[in-house]
Amino acid sequence: MTAALEVIGVHKSFGGRQILNDFSLRIDIGETVGLLGPNGCGKTTLLNVIANLVSKDKGQVLFMGQPIENLGKPMRSLVAVCSQRSSLYPELLPAENLLFFARLYGLSEKESERRVAELMSDFELEGFATTRAGRLSGGWQQRLHIAVSVINRPAFLMLDEPTAAVDVEARLDLWNFIGGLRDQGTTILMTTHHLTEADRLCNRVALMRDGGVVAVGHPAELLSRLPGKSVAQVTSVDTDGLIKRARALGWPTRQGMNEVRLFLPAVLSLREIIDALDGVNLSSLSTRPLTLEDVYLELVGGLAPLERVALK
Amino acid sequence: MMLLFGLVYAHNATMRDGLDAAAAGILIGAALFFSCLGGTVAAIAAERERGTLQRLFTTPLSPAAYFSGLVMSQLLLAILQVVVLYSIAFYVGAQYHGSFLLGGVILLLSVFIYVGMGFFLGMRFAKRSEEVVVALSAIGVPLLVLGGTFFPLEIMPRAMQFVAQINPISHMNQAFKGVAAYDMGLSELRFEMTFLVIFCVISMVLGTQSFRRLSIEGQIR
Numbered sequence: 209m210t211a212a213l214e215v216i217g218v219h220k221s222f223g224g225r226q227i228l229n230d231f232s233l234r235i236d237i238g239e240t241v242g243l244l245g246p247n248g249c250g251k252t253t254l255l256n257v258i259a260n261l262v263s264k265d266k267g268q269v270l271f272m273g274q275p276i277e278n279l280g281k282p283m284r285s286l287v288a289v290c291s292q293r294s295s296l297y298p299e300l301l302p303a304e305n306l307l308f309f310a311r312l313y314g315l316s317e318k319e320s321e322r323r324v325a326e327l328m329s330d331f332e333l334e335g336f337a338t339t340r341a342g343r344l345s346g347g348w349q350q351r352l353h354i355a356v357s358v359i360n361r362p363a364f365l366m367l368d369e370p371t372a373a374v375d376v377e378a379r380l381d382l383w384n385f386i387g388g389l390r391d392q393g394t395t396i397l398m399t400t401h402h403l404t405e406a407d408r409l410c411n412r413v414a415l416m417r418d419g420g421v422v423a424v425g426h427p428a429e430l431l432s433r434l435p436g437k438s439v440a441q442v443t444s445v446d447t448d449g450l451i452k453r454a455r456a457l458g459w460p461t462r463q464g465m466n467e468v469r470l471f472l473p474a475v476l477s478l479r480e481i482i483d484a485l486d487g488v489n490l491s492s493l494s495t496r497p498l499t500l501e502d503v504y505l506e507l508v509g510g511l512a513p514l515e516r517v518a519l520k
Numbered sequence: 521m522m523l524l525f526g527l528v529y530a531h532n533a534t535m536r537d538g539l540d541a542a543a544a545g546i547l548i549g550a551a552l553f554f555s556c557l558g559g560t561v562a563a564i565a566a567e568r569e570r571g572t573l574q575r576l577f578t579t580p581l582s583p584a585a586y587f588s589g590l591v592m593s594q595l596l597l598a599i600l601q602v603v604v605l606y607s608i609a610f611y612v613g614a615q616y617h618g619s620f621l622l623g624g625v626i627l628l629l630s631v632f633i634y635v636g637m638g639f640f641l642g643m644r645f646a647k648r649s650e651e652v653v654v655a656l657s658a659i660g661v662p663l664l665v666l667g668g669t670f671f672p673l674e675i676m677p678r679a680m681q682f683v684a685q686i687n688p689i690s691h692m693n694q695a696f697k698g699v700a701a702y703d704m705g706l707s708e709l710r711f712e713m714t715f716l717v718i719f720c721v722i723s724m725v726l727g728t729q730s731f732r733r734l735s736i737e738g739q740i741r
Contacts, residue, residue, distance in 0.1 A: 259578050281580040289578045295571030312579045356575070 211270070212237045212364050212395040213258065218267030220253055220419075227253045228264070229419035237363075240386075240396040242406035244500075245416030245508055251399040252292060254416075255366045258397070259289040271364065285313055288362035292369045292399075294353040298342025302333045302352050305341050306359055313360035327355040330385060347378040354382065358389065365389065367398040371405060383408060403500040413500065415508050423507045430503045435460050436471030439498055440481050443467045443491040450488045457484055462505075467492075469502075540617065540701035543609035548630055548692045549669025551601045556594040556631050558656055560638025563590060565646035583728055591635045598631050618699035622706060626699060629716040630692045636723025637663075637688075643730035668693050688719040 213235040220228040227250045235241050243251050256262040258269055260276050269276040271287060279287070296305050303324050310320035328334050331351040336344055341352060354370055370386065371379040379402075386409055390396055400406050406413050407427050414424040423430060436459075443466060444450040450468055454461045460471040472481070478493055567573035576586060606616065616623070637660075645655040665671070666680060667689025673681055684690040695712040698704035706713065 261574060261577060284580050287578070289575075291571055291574060293571045295575045297572060298570065309575075309579065312576070312581050314580065 210237050210272075211235065212239070212272060213397065214268070214270040214273075215254070215258065216268040216270070218254070218257060218269065219265045220250075220257060220262065221265060222253075227419050228257065231267070231416075231420055233414055233421060233424065235395060235397060237395055238393045239412060240390045240398070240410045242410035242413045243397065243399040243416055244401070244403065244406055244413060244504060245399075249416045250419040251416060252368055255289060255291075255368050255397070255399065258366060259287065261289075281314075285360055286363040287366075288357050288360065288364070289366040290354055290357035290368060290370060292372065294346075294349045296341040296349060296352060296356065298340060300341055301338065302336055302341060302344070302355075303328060305352060305356055309356050309359045315360065323359060323361075327359065331355045332381070347374040350374050351378065351382070354385070362394065364395045364397075367396065369399050369401065371400070371402065379405075403504060407500050415504060417508050423503075427500055427503075430500065430507075431498050434471060434498055434502055434506060436473060436498060438472045438475045438495055439502060440470040440472055440476075440493060440495050441467050442470060442485075442493050444489055445491060446489050450485065450490075453485050453488050471498075539609065539612060539614035541697050543606060543614045543616075544697040544700035545669060545693055547602065547605050547627075548696045549664060549667060549689060551605055552598055552627070552630055552634055553660070553664055553669075553689070555597050555601060556634035557638045557641075557660055558652070559594060559597065560590055560635045561642040561646050561655055561660075562649065562652045563593075564639065564642025565649050565652050568642075568646075569648050587635070587639060587724065587727060590639065591632060594635050595628070595631050598627060602627065616700050617703040619705065622709075623696065623699045626692065626695045626713075626716065629713075629720050630696070632720045633688050633692070633716065633723050636720065636727045639727030640723065640730050643727065663687055663689050666690065688716065688723075691715045691719070 211234050213233075215231055215233045218228050218231045219226070229250075231250070231254060233241070243254070245251055253262060257264050258271075258276060260269075260279075271279060271283065274283065276287075297308065300308065306324040306327055307320055310323055315323060328337065331354070333348070333352060333355065336348060341349065344352065350370070350373060354367070357367075358365060367386070371382050374382065383405065386396065386398070390409065390411075396409075398406075398409070410427070412424060412426055413430060415422050415430075423433065425433075442450060447463065447468060451461050451463065454468070454470050459473065462469045462471075470481075472495070475497075476484070476495070478495065481493060481495070482490065564573065567576070577583070606614075610616075641655045641659060642652075645659070646652050666676075666684050666687050668684060669689065673684050673690060676684065691712045695709050695716060698709050698712070
């Protein structure tokens with residue numbers, strides 16, 4: 209598979225603070241990769257470096273094999289970035305915002321008008337055709353913001369927390385739209401704090417910490433790195449006894465504020481768990497499958513590694 | 521403003537001569553300063569504040585094209601100001617004495633310099649619209665005062681006169697007043713014109729450099 213983007217050993221610091229630290233990532237053509245990590249871990253800086261808005265201290269960024277700094281206008285037009293913050297001309301109407309950027313990308317008058325109409329429809333903006341962008345609500349501004357980002361049908365799209373400030377309905381709509389772009393073959397790199405979003409939209413997920421990648425892979429592949437098949441969330445008045453018993457069973461545990469998470473070696477029923485925790489006084493017990501959130505907490509959360517148990 | 525400036529100039533000359541010089545001084549030192557320099561700083565601060573500057577630079581639009589766009593828009597405003605200001609000036613009795621071509625070239629250079637300075641100030645000092653006033657007050661207005669817009673350079677102390685000599689606004693004032701009010705030609709204004717051309721190049725380089733520096737520091741937004 210050909211790489212759409214290769215980030216090789218990129219370093220970047222601001223004011224003596226290392227933001228990106230030997231960051232490397234390869235994204236193949238047509239892939240959707242999610243970047244997950246805590247606030248301040250360098251996700252936005254990375255996107256800005258890739259978009260050539262911020263110069264790197266060291267390393268290489270290649271788009272279709274060419275250094276990003278040397279891209280000519282035609283290649284540069286294939287790359288689009290949708291920043292975290294909505295960036296629109298507030299005094300212009302939605303269609304005028306779209307049209308302005310269409311012309312900047314060199315779309316012909318006819319193509320611009322066709323594309324604007326298409327995006328107004330795709331993002332359901334027709335109902336706000338006569339409302340100036342600055343008067344749209346946050347969610348509708350975000351729709352328009354993303355619509356502007358894809359005005360030139362970019363081959364490679366970077367989205368910085370695209371659904372961070374929208375309501376549930378708008379989020380689902382945007383997920384559908386981003387999923388549509390992915391299905392049409394657009395290569396996408398997106399940052400997000402929504403693990404469900406990453407799980408739903410991304411072929412691969414890269415987990416970031418301290419400016420570098422700590423793990424990268426398909427969500428299912430990342431889940432397989434955890435020592436368990438499912439999680440039991442347990443509360444007990446005898447937390448110490450619970451943890452002692454779980455360890456005796458070989459079940460790795462994590463103690464949270466109000467509950468203990470047990471990483472189970474298989475998908476067990478509540479009855480099987482209660483029987484296994486023989487004699488421990490349980491206040492509540494529920495089970496769920498492993499999620500990306502568990503992977504995130506284990507790999508990015510800076511916790512000591514869980515003991516791996518022998519899987520049945 | 522025309523009346524005030526006219527009275528000041530007329531103190532040592534006739535009112536008519538005073539108005540001729542006043543019209544030129546107001547155009548360069550007040551109207552173009554606030555619209556071209558102030559307007560450019562404000563435009564860049566607004567673009568940065570709403571995030572559109574960052575978006576613009578992810579499009580195939582080059583910094584040079586962006587700069588040219590600012591120059592073009594300010595040039596249109598400048599033409600409008602020339603028409604309005606000189607309509608009023610002619611109405612109150614002022615006259616334009618020199619070459620329209622030379623006057624036009626001086627105005628063109630002045631717009632380039634003001635936009636270049638505005639580009640530099642906007643990129644370096646004005647991240648938010650509130651900072652526009654600070655940037656203009658702290659850096660722009662002293663340049664305006666030292667450019668001989670409000671007081672003749674001759675009454676300034678020697679040190680201030682020296683600063684005025686390296687201040688492009690004083691050369692804009694001298695050159696445009698020279699043409700508009702005193703019918704001077706290119707040969708008489710060679711020093712001012714050379715300075716304006718050199719400063720035009722410097723201000724454009726400074727503007728571009730300040731953009732690159734912002735890019736390195738990651739502070740486009």
